[in-house]
Amino acid sequence: MSNPAEKHARFQALHRRDAPFVMPNPWDAGTARLLDAMGFEALATTSAGLAFALGVRDSFAAIPRETLLLNAAAIVAATDLPVSADLEDGFGAAPENCAETIRMAAGTGLVGGSIEDATGDPDAPIYPFAAAVDRVRAAAEAARDLPFVLTARAENYLWGRPDLADTIARLQAFSEAGAEVLYAPGLKSLAEIRTLCAEVDKPVNVVMGLSTADFTVDQLAEAGVTRISVGGSFARAALAAVERAAEEVLQQGSFTYAKAAIPDRLMAAMMSGARPEDRRG
Template structure:
């Protein structure tokens, strides 16, 4: 098993080399093993994918920090690849909570993580600019004590605030305060993505698999994107297959879904005979 320092170095190099790379999002140890076997170079957890597996909604209120980190730890232990984590809002409005979350994340072997500026409050969904920056500053200060790449997320476009100027203002402030990677999920167009990338000097993460326009790795790379994640969309794709199979059995009484299922032999081939 590669050391945490080695994984951090590999992850850092992926952000430094030319072009974009894809960091897919497993939701448990089994999906992490399969993505590792497929040849991806790094992984990132998905709070949404994890929430679906335990029957919860994707929110910091429904997913306590301990549960998120326990799931992340199982993924870290299932792969030799660098793993970054979706750390929600840092699990508290106080900047000190964000710093503590980074420290705990590093303790379990994660070499990166993202913290968002969403509050979880539908009536006031985005943290005030000043507090948002203070939270990332505290997280970045803690991250510098560890082999840890901090991603700062500006969530405007996921919460009905279609303000590209404010999103860029936030990302620029997060960069200035020490974030290593910048991320604004839900950007509406390739032009908007290109504008964000040209407005900052840190690597930019973009998520694919959401509803809306779909861009290729090549298009995103040419726009200036460095890292491409898929969020909970792989988990939702798996649930889509599950639902199609279940509805076929319920509605038709047939089992043709099995011809498209992964064979037991292939599934087992990705899993170790014993614990590492």
């Protein structure tokens, strides 16, 4: 298994390539092994996928920091790929909370993670500009001497504030504060994504699968995107397959869903850490 420093170097190198890379989001060790076997080059945790697996809503109050980091540690242990984490709001309003979360995350073997500027308070959903920047600065200072890539998220679009100018200004300030990757989930058009990428000086992450937007990797590359994640959408797709199978059994009394299931031998190979070329035939 690679050590965190080597994984960190690989992760940083992915962000310097000419073409974007897709970083899918497993929600447990098994899905991490599957996605590793499929040939992806890096993984990221998903708080939404973890929440669904635990049977709770995806919300700030649903998953304690310790639970999220235990899940991240299991994913890290299941793969030799670099793993980044959704660290939500840093688990506390104070900059010191964000810094401590970064240090704790690095202690699990994670080599990256995101801090967002959403508060979890519906009446004041986004941290004021200065406070948001202070939080990112503290996280960046904590990450500086660690093998850790800090991503800073501007959450305006997810909380009914589709203000592109403010979103760009926040990401520019987050970059100046030390963030290495910038992220504004929920942008609605390629034009918005293209404008954002042109106005910032760090790699940009875009999440797909959250809405009806179905931009391709090639389209996002043309817009200037460096990294593409899928958030909780793989988890929701997996649960949709379970729902379809259950509906067939309950409504039709048949079991044809099993024809589309991954064969046992392939599951065994992937759970043993086999790469795609090792599990054919």
